[in-house]
Amino acid sequence: MSEPIIVARELVKYYREHALSRQKKLALDNLSLEIGPGEIVALLGPNGAGKTTFLRILFGLIFPASGEVKVFGQPSEDSSWRKRAGYVSEFYTPPKFLRGLELLEISARVNGKSRKEFLDRLEWLDQALGVKPMLMMRISDYSRGMLQLIAITQALIHDPDLVALDEPTANLDAVSRKRLKLLLAELRKKGKSILLSSHILSEVEELCDRVIFLEKGKLIQQGKTKDLLSFEGGYLVAFKTPNIIPEELVPLGTIASDPELGTTLLETKSEAEKDLAVKILAQNGISIDSLEPKQKTLEDLFLSLVEEKKLEKYFLELVKDQ
Amino acid sequence: MKQKYLYQYFFKSALHSFLFWLFAFVVVVEFIAPFLLNLDQLLDLSQKSDAVMIERNILENLNLSLYVLGFFLGPALGILAGRMLIKKESEALLALNISRGEFFVGSFLFHGCLLASIWLVFVLFYLLVAYIFKQPINAEMILKLILSIFGILLPFLWIGFFSANTKPIAAILLYLIIFLIIPNFGSVELSSAASSQKAVSFFARLASIIVPQTQPFQLAASPFSRLGPATMNLTNWKWLAYGILWSAFLLLSGFLIFRKKDLTDPHS
Numbered sequence: 001m002s003e004p005i006i007v008a009r010e011l012v013k014y015y016r017e018h019a020l021s022r023q024k025k026l027a028l029d030n031l032s033l034e035i036g037p038g039e040i041v042a043l044l045g046p047n048g049a050g051k052t053t054f055l056r057i058l059f060g061l062i063f064p065a066s067g068e069v070k071v072f073g074q075p076s077e078d079s080s081w082r083k084r085a086g087y088v089s090e091f092y093t094p095p096k097f098l099r100g101l102e103l104l105e106i107s108a109r110v111n112g113k114s115r116k117e118f119l120d121r122l123e124w125l126d127q128a129l130g131v132k133p134m135l136m137m138r139i140s141d142y143s144r145g146m147l148q149l150i151a152i153t154q155a156l157i158h159d160p161d162l163v164a165l166d167e168p169t170a171n172l173d174a175v176s177r178k179r180l181k182l183l184l185a186e187l188r189k190k191g192k193s194i195l196l197s198s199h200i201l202s203e204v205e206e207l208c209d210r211v212i213f214l215e216k217g218k219l220i221q222q223g224k225t226k227d228l229l230s231f232e233g234g235y236l237v238a239f240k241t242p243n244i245i246p247e248e249l250v251p252l253g254t255i256a257s258d259p260e261l262g263t264t265l266l267e268t269k270s271e272a273e274k275d276l277a278v279k280i281l282a283q284n285g286i287s288i289d290s291l292e293p294k295q296k297t298l299e300d301l302f303l304s305l306v307e308e309k310k311l312e313k314y315f316l317e318l319v320k321d322q
Numbered sequence: 323m324k325q326k327y328l329y330q331y332f333f334k335s336a337l338h339s340f341l342f343w344l345f346a347f348v349v350v351v352e353f354i355a356p357f358l359l360n361l362d363q364l365l366d367l368s369q370k371s372d373a374v375m376i377e378r379n380i381l382e383n384l385n386l387s388l389y390v391l392g393f394f395l396g397p398a399l400g401i402l403a404g405r406m407l408i409k410k411e412s413e414a415l416l417a418l419n420i421s422r423g424e425f426f427v428g429s430f431l432f433h434g435c436l437l438a439s440i441w442l443v444f445v446l447f448y449l450l451v452a453y454i455f456k457q458p459i460n461a462e463m464i465l466k467l468i469l470s471i472f473g474i475l476l477p478f479l480w481i482g483f484f485s486a487n488t489k490p491i492a493a494i495l496l497y498l499i500i501f502l503i504i505p506n507f508g509s510v511e512l513s514s515a516a517s518s519q520k521a522v523s524f525f526a527r528l529a530s531i532i533v534p535q536t537q538p539f540q541l542a543a544s545p546f547s548r549l550g551p552a553t554m555n556l557t558n559w560k561w562l563a564y565g566i567l568w569s570a571f572l573l574l575s576g577f578l579i580f581r582k583k584d585l586t587d588p589h590s
Binding site: 056078087105 | 338411419582
């Protein structure tokens with residue numbers, strides 16, 4: 001792999017309960033991760049896992065208690081690398097007194113773009129997201145969905161190499177969500193790196209090359225999306241519903257029939273069960289429509305990770321009590 | 323290039339601030355209106371015997387306006403400059419290719435220049451009055467004119483410093499304590515010394531030393547109330563150094579805090 005563009009090492013971050021409080025809440029717990037050029041990476045985790053905290057540290061809005069982050073080889077608190085990066089904050093609050101166009105022009109120009117480059121890029125983004133009608137409006141008059149669109153446009157107006165998106169589809173309607181998905185696919189083709197934090201796991205599954213799971217500020221699992229969702233041992237066997245389903249099939253897995261389609265689906269948990277089911281079906285002269293290894297979804301994975309952690313915690317507490 | 327867009331942003335932000343318009347309103351009421359009205363009389367009476375008295379009245383009026391400017395408008399712009407650094411809207415810019423230093427300097431420079439432009443009008447008006455009344459303009463007067471900027475700059479920087487680190491109401495309270503209550507410790511110090519209350523005297527003296535003083539730059543010490551030739555003395559240079567050091571300290575410490583300051587926790 002070529003040189004990573006984001007390198008985070010042992011990041012620790014605490015939040016105080018309030019300004020005068022001595023009690024601290026751990027937001028990032030020795031978090032280390034790397035993101036390579038051209039990668040589309042999803043940051044996943046339950047609320048309070050540290051996803052937004054990591055992105056805010058990355059863009060120099062807050063500082064870690066210890067550890068370091070380098071982006072494009074520079075410390076994250078240096079501002080110069082940011083002309084190669086764009087950020088959509090989950091809590092985006094732009095200056096309300098500006099018009100959309102003014103905000104975008106300031107963003108493009110401070111990032112070193114000429115007026116012509118700015119206008120060309122705006123035209124391209126308008127084709128992708130349809131933002132032109134709202135550019136002359138004051139931001140104070142924007143709806144939540146419009147604010148989200150202007151946030152995405154602002155992050156992309158200077159053609160950055162790295163884009164960090166924190167819940168980018170929040171408040172967007174179905175059309176805008178679809179447009180954003182196409183835009184991100186386009187950026188992927190152009191070799192841009194994208195760091196995406198989202199709760200909509202189906203989108204992440206579709207777009208991202210790699211997934212990083214965080215919980216309570218810790219990295220609990222990471223890997224390529226296709227590896228994480230790969231075959232888990234179980235099979236889905238679909239066959240024409242016979243008059244009587246052979247009894248031997250019942251202990252081999254979950255059986256569900258669709259009377260309208262006239263098919264039955266058997267979900268086995270192992271390869272041996274699948275082999276046995278195929279044998280039984282053949283013996284009974286039942287034809288098999290399809291036979292597929294069972295795929296996990298990100299949601300399955302996410303829930304299993306969170307549940308595992310909960311169970312671990314539960315047993316630890318049980319041991320402590322004894 | 324980058325700064326141009328940053329200042330454009332600060333200017334638009336100021337135009338949409340209530341405090342900015344309060345600032346503009348007080349400038350008009352406190353300064354421009356009375357003096358524009360008096361200018362005709364000034365020109366007519368400059369050759370007459372009671373000219374000196376009128377001249378002094380006008381200049382005292384000018385001096386009072388400078389005091390008002392320092393007391394109200396310096397802090398108003400200080401709040402604008404300080405809040406600009408930490409309000410949530412600024413994050414949309416600070417996530418761009420703009421360093422904390424550029425943002426800090428931009429905010430204080432822009433609002434400071436706004437304040438200094440009003441001070442400059444005072445100075446020009448003073449020079450005009452001196453010219454009309456044929457007063458010699460010597461080096462000491464020029465120095466005192468320069469010194470008078472600290473009368474508005476120190477309150478501006480102090481409250482700007484507090485506003486960048488706390489809520490505006492707390493900043494205003496701290497400002498009132500520093501510029502209204504603590505300066506009166508001087509009299510506590512005297513009376514305490516007389517009644518042998520050494521501890522009170524000591525703390526009063528300490529407080530009056532460590533908090534910034536703006537009185538030397540206003541009223542009696544201001545050039546506006548002391549016309550006539552005078553020789554330059556060490557005191558004026560001492561106050562110039564005092565003003566510069568306090569300003570540098572406030573700007574530097576404000577910057578060092580802001581450089582490593584977490585912006586508002588979005589969850590709060």
